Amino acid sequence: MTYKYDKTYKLAISENGWLRKMNMQKRLNSIRREVRTWGNRRVLDVGCSGGMLQNLLSNHCSEVYGLDINDYILTSSDIRGKYICGDAMKMPLKSNCFDVVICSHLLEHLPSIYRCIKEMSRVSKIDAKIFILYPIELFRGATCIPDVLLNGQRLNLIRKIHLHKLSLKKLKSLIRGTNLKLLKHKPIFALQPMYIAVIKKINV
Numbered sequence: 413m414t415y416k417y418d419k420t421y422k423l424a425i426s427e428n429g430w431l432r433k434m435n436m437q438k439r440l441n442s443i444r445r446e447v448r449t450w451g452n453r454r455v456l457d458v459g460c461s462g463g464m465l466q467n468l469l470s471n472h473c474s475e476v477y478g479l480d481i482n483d484y485i486l487t488s489s490d491i492r493g494k495y496i497c498g499d500a501m502k503m504p505l506k507s508n509c510f511d512v513v514i515c516s517h518l519l520e521h522l523p524s525i526y527r528c529i530k531e532m533s534r535v536s537k538i539d540a541k542i543f544i545l546y547p548i549e550l551f552r553g554a555t556c557i558p559d560v561l562l563n564g565q566r567l568n569l570i571r572k573i574h575l576h577k578l579s580l581k582k583l584k585s586l587i588r589g590t591n592l593k594l595l596k597h598k599p600i601f602a603l604q605p606m607y608i609a610v611i612k613k614i615n616v
Contacts, residue, residue: 438602439516440468443543446596446610453511458500458532459518466493469514477510479503501527505535516545517606520552520574529586533613542592542611544583548599552577555604583609591616 447453453473457466460478469476476493483497498504500515501524513532519525532542547555553570560569576582580597587594596610 437468438600439545439606439608440465442545442600442608443512443514444472446541446543447512454509455512456505456510456514456535458503458513458515458528459521460495463493463495465514465516466495469493473512479505501531503531503535507534508537510536511540513540513542514545515543517547519544520546520576520578523575525576525578525582526586529592530590533590533592536613538613538615540613541595542613544609544611545600545606546578546609547574548605548607549574549577578607580607580609587611 454475457478460466466478479496553574556570
């Protein structure tokens with residue numbers, strides 16, 4: 413199964429540009445500050461795309477899994493760790509098996525944010541940390557404009573790429589009444605500014 417935005421995303425967004433690599437390192441640095449020791453932690457990168465963040469994570473922990481709905485990554489010889497082709501809203505994974513779950517710049521693309529958050533909670537162990545990173549946007553799709561224009565596409569594609577505009581208020585409403593607790597929510601200042609939300613799965 414693929415979503416309508418997948419082909420659009422490939423047309424408009426550069427996977428391996430220097431700006432993307434720089435922002436990916438910023439994301440990793442912010443996550444590392446929140447996890448004291450990586451050790452033998454099992455980590456899941458939800459929506460791993462080309463595996464850039466997954467490869468960076470593999471330098472710090474022994475077991476890294478990447479999940480993405482697109483199978484084109486399987487042809488890449490550069491990917492490190494284990495790759496799973498699957499839907500973030502219905503993950504083909506066992507429950508309670510990950511110590512750290514990362515969802516970086518994915519939720520704004522999905523038809524249902526709630527279903528993805530529910531799945532991340534399910535596959536996480538008790539006391540696991542879930543990291544959600546999303547763009548700071550004045551309006552939905554604003555951060556897609558440079559890539560869309562540079563790739564010669566029409567501006568109306570931005571709302572097909574970003575299906576949601578996320579906010580702290582929206583995240584709080586999505587986890588209210590669940591076994592997830594919001595620990596932190598703060599901006600990451602980069603060339604493409606973003607927010608990081610640190611969430612913990614608690615025993616209720």
